[in-house]
Amino acid sequence: MKATNSGKVQKFFTERASEFEAIYRPRKGPLHRFLDWYFRRSIPERFRLTLENCQPIEGRSVLDIGCGPGHYLVEFAKRGADRVMGIDFSEKMLEIVSENASLVGVSDKLELISGDFLTHAFEGEFDYSLAIGFFDYIPDPLPYIEKAKGLSTKLMVMSFPKKWLLRTIIRKVRLTLKGCPVYFYPRGKIVRLLKEAGISDYRILSVYRDYLVLAKPG
Ligand SMILES: C[S@@+](CC[C@H](N)C(=O)[O-])C[C@H]1O[C@@H](n2cnc3c(N)ncnc32)[C@H](O)[C@@H]1O
Numbered sequence: 447m448k449a450t451n452s453g454k455v456q457k458f459f460t461e462r463a464s465e466f467e468a469i470y471r472p473r474k475g476p477l478h479r480f481l482d483w484y485f486r487r488s489i490p491e492r493f494r495l496t497l498e499n500c501q502p503i504e505g506r507s508v509l510d511i512g513c514g515p516g517h518y519l520v521e522f523a524k525r526g527a528d529r530v531m532g533i534d535f536s537e538k539m540l541e542i543v544s545e546n547a548s549l550v551g552v553s554d555k556l557e558l559i560s561g562d563f564l565t566h567a568f569e570g571e572f573d574y575s576l577a578i579g580f581f582d583y584i585p586d587p588l589p590y591i592e593k594a595k596g597l598s599t600k601l602m603v604m605s606f607p608k609k610w611l612l613r614t615i616i617r618k619v620r621l622t623l624k625g626c627p628v629y630f631y632p633r634g635k636i637v638r639l640l641k642e643a644g645i646s647d648y649r650i651l652s653v654y655r656d657y658l659v660l661a662k663p664g
Contacts (some may be wrong), residue, residue, distance in 0.1 A: 448549060450563055452535060452564065452637075454626055454627055454635065455626060456535045456536055457625070458621075458624065458625060458626035459514070459534075459536040459538070460536045460539075461517065461538075463514075463536060463538040463539045463541075463542055464538075466515060467514075467515035467546075469486055469489055470489070470490075470515070470517050471501075472530070472631075473505050477517070483580045487654050488605075488640060488653045488655050488656040489579070491653050491654060492578055492579075492605050492653050492656060492658050493517065493578075495653065495658055496518065496576060496578065496603045496658075497521060497525075499603065499660050500522075500573075500574045503522055503525040503526060503527050504525065504526035504527070504528065505527070505528050505609060506528060506529075506573040506574065506600075507527065507528055507529035507531075507570075507571075507572045507573050507574070508522045508527055508529070508530055508531070508573065508574040508575070508576065509533070509568070509572040509574070509575045509594075509652060510522075510530075510531070510532040510575075510576045510578075511575060511576060511577040511580055511594060512533070512559075512563065512577060512578075512579065512583075513534045513539070513540075513543060514534060514539050514542060514543075514579065515539055515546060516532055516539075516540075516542065516543030516547065516558075517546070518532075518544050518576055519532045519547070519556055519573075520543075520547055520550060520552055520556075523547070523552035523556060525546030527663075529557070529572070530554075530555055530557065530579055531558075531559065531572070532542045532556065532558050532559070533558075533559040533560075533561060533563050534558075534559075535561055535562050535563075538659060540558050543556065543558055544556075544558070547626070549627050552647065559658065562588060563590065564590060568597055570659075571599050572597055572599070573599055573600045573622060574600060574602075575594045575597055575601075576602075577602070577603070577604045577605070578603065578604070578605045580604070580605070581606050581607075581629070581631070582606075582607050582628050582629060583626070583627065583628060583629070584629065585627065585629060587639055588639055588642055588643060589590055591639060591640070591643040591645070592614065592643050592644075595643055595644070595664070597643060598663040600663070601660060601661070601662065601663075602659070602661045602663055603644065603658065603659070603660055603661075604658075604659045605653070605657065605658050605659070606631040606636050607628075607629075607631065607655055607657075608630065608631065608632075608652075608655055608656060608657060608658065609630035609631055609632045609635075610632065611655060613645070614630050614655070618630070633650065633657060636659060638657070640661065645661050645662070645663070645664060646664065647662040647664065648660060648661035648662065649661075652654065
């Protein structure tokens with residue numbers, strides 16, 4: 447199976463960067479609010495759980511894989527993380543990160559990399575690595591998990607969208623029509639992937655439409 451997902455996913459997120467960023471803002475109108483509740487309530491909850499589990503933050507380092515508009519990056523920087531790096535292959539997303547960071551005065555704390563996580567050569571390791579809303583778009587996650595494991599020392603936080611939900615079918619159809627490939631995971635597949643990546647110390651939390659994996663790199 448092809449491991450990389452560039453091309454269609456990159457185009458999709460570049461065209462819809464502002465739309466994705468808006469999900470984090472309180473939305474107007476009953477329809478938008480219903481859609482956010484039905485399809486996306488895992489987004490604020492996985493954000494909360496990530497911050498709760500990456501402790502302490504002050505003085506620590508974090509790598510955000512597929513950082514998107516950078517809400518995690520900005521929050522880690524605000525809470526005193528020492529090294530805060532985000533990588534995304536959508537330039538438009540990185541522009542939004544820069545805008546968000548400058549609004550709260552943490553621009554100088556962020557290192558932003560424009561590129562593909564799988565091929566970028568990183569320097570050093572990070573206490574925490576995050577891959578949130580990322581594996582949704584990855585056809586073959588194993589090499590990504592293995593690479594993230596090699597870069598992390600304390601905790602890896604990864605989300606995987608659940609397979610067996612009505613919302614899954616609706617999302618699959620919606621994204622396929624928009625030209626973006628999307629992948630879903632039964633719990634057993636996540637367990638197998640973690641085993642193949644040599645990860646044995648982990649928890650899998652159920653967070654609405656997602657599983658959130660908290661894993662010790664070992
Ligand atoms: C749904 S967004 C999630 C953003 C952020 N993690 C969050 O939860 O708010 C997924 C992001 O991953 C990026 N992405 C997907 N595959 C990538 C890859 N192989 N390398 C770098 N970025 C990637 C996309 O461009 C997109 O911005």
